[in-house]
Amino acid sequence: MQSAFPPIFVISLEREPERRARMRQELAGFDFEFFDAVDGKALDAADYAHRMDAEWFRIMRGRELAPGEIGCFLSHYALWEHLVETGIPCALVLEDDARLEDGFRKVVAEAVKIQDEWDVVYLAAMKKPLRTVRMIAALDGCRWLIQCRRRTGGVGYLIRLDAAKALLHYCWRIRSPIDYLYTGWWDNGLRVYAIDPAIVRHAGMPSTIMTWEGGKWPKLKRTLLEHAAGYFWRKADKLLSRARSKG
Secondary structure, three states: OOOOOOOOOEEEEOOOOHHHHHHHOOOOOOEEEEEEOOHHHOOHHHHHHHEEEOHHHHHHOOOOOOHHHHHHHHHHHHHHHHHHHHHEEEEEEOOOEEEEEEOOHHHHHHHOOOHHHHEEEEEEEOOOOOOOEEEEEOOOOOEEEEEOOOOOOOOOOEEEEEHHHHHHHOOOOOOHHHHHHHHHHHHOOOOOEEEOOOOOOEEEOOOOOOOOOOOOOOOOOOHHHHHHHHHHEEEHHHHHHHHHHHH
8 A cells, every 4th residue: 555645747848937936825835847748839749740530520529629738638648657667656647727626635545545446536526516436535535436327537546657658659649639638538547546535626727829920719510420430439428438447
């Protein structure tokens, strides 16, 4: 049984000093390290063109990936590379718009004690309630480690070294926003669980990822066949998540 508190990495753009200052306040009393995010606005498309494979996302959602989404994808990927290169057995990853709920330290410590039972643990809340498949373990008097079907995003999560290694392979191609890929546990084979009720939430700050000129996502025209393909893919995705969660 392991109980040492994991190292904390905060993914943050170097050009966002106000966000970093807020995270220093949020994490007062914790040892943590800023991990410089990849700035999507400063990216040269030629540097990652060999990894792009986002056609299926365009068909599903009717839009291209935003530069900030690509930067976010590459930021998490770079952090997983860092974990593998340094051999860190378990880490806690936060984005710089995270807020900690009461009991954060205790619940994380309890989850780390049973880290042999999971690969990735979501810490953040969603707008909609999580759909519990099964209870994994009680963490304190009111929170559980659960298996669920709903994605909860990358604002905060625990990750083990073996999972980071697997995700470097699984997420090498840039196919969609990072949340869609590393949370697709029914495809990547990882034991991806969540803490419910959540111990991390969004700070409600303006996004530095989903920014387009004019403030709106430019929609792309899709053929009827592409609309149908996107619809049936989403339905199949839901069915597979249900079937494999029972398996």
